[in-house]
Amino acid sequence: MTATAEVSTGSRGNQPPVPDGAITVTLKVRRFNPEFDDEPRWDSFEIPALPSDRVLNLLHYVKWYLDGTLTFRRSCAHGICGSDAMRINGVNRLACKVLLKDLLAPKGKPTTITVEAIKGLPVHKDLLVDMEPFFEAFKAVKPYLITYGNEPTRERLQSAADRERFDDTTKCILCAACTTSCPVFWTEGSYFGPAAIVNAHRFIFDSRDEGAEERLDILNDVDGVWRCRTTFNCTDACPRGIQVTKAIQEVKRALLFKRV
């Protein structure tokens, strides 16, 4: 192993000219490089930015012009793919949906923004976590259409009211912001977590699906919905505005009254 990994410059060379109206903010990033660090450490960067910039722009600025070793996920950068969920100022958000103007300190005081990896999943490097336990829980609730008997010759029809029943939970983009905001998931990683329950809800309450009972059985177990303490962190964290805690309550109610 050579020491070349400690590069202090960004991947795109010199810094671009500072635009008019830019303010300098401090970005504190919780870093961890498994090859060098025993413990995570905090790095601070001074960044010129516009109030209309997103936190993702600040991270790009660091990676492109200040420190190319900064590691994070992002794909679409427009709140659709769910790659860049992270803890911004202590709450889970998508970095591509948080605007700097909403984080500015009042009355022109210096602004510091903290960015950490989402909690409860193993950190690979910096803001990059191992999503496998999260997807394992997602897969365990069978998030696909289950039907029995002969396939219909036409498409499976559904009334608008039946579609409305699970509309909210179809919005999930699997960013893990909800699951990694859940205190039960932080301390006990075997809990299915809000995202898995949301995706189970999407099929349990779908009139075309016949696998509700299997999924309800899975969620009735020790690591299922009864572990939810209704702290509402998940509802607050969801970048798609899904009423996550409400969806979990609906699954509880379906189990309680044996009725979907």
Added chain:
Amino acid sequence: MSESLIIAKPRSPRRPAARRSNFELHSWLFMRISGVALVVLVLGHLFIMNVLDGGVHRINFGFVAGRWASPFWQFWDLAMLWLAQIHGGNGLRTVINDYARKDATRFWLKVLLYVSMVLIIALGTYVIFTFDPNITD
């Protein structure tokens, strides 16, 4: 070949098949119902013992003996004892489930919890039913 490529996933839980048990459902339901019952039982108890008729100053052996002469108050205190013990014990069980990291820690904490619950319930029930108001020293 594929075996050797699997990376260890420390927090990936081993997820056994669903046990088709309604235990967690029933314990969740019990917490709600016993919680409501305890509000009535405990507040009623506190009111009788501390507020009514001069409150705490009139409590002595005779006062307790007089109350426990009635099956109603025996049942009241018995229900309060059992519900409080099981409600609190079940709450601690979920706390242990949430926070114990190692299986051995979880097991021994729960053993301690269940033993203390059984002891206190047994002792309290024994006292309520065998209480002798004519006891002399």
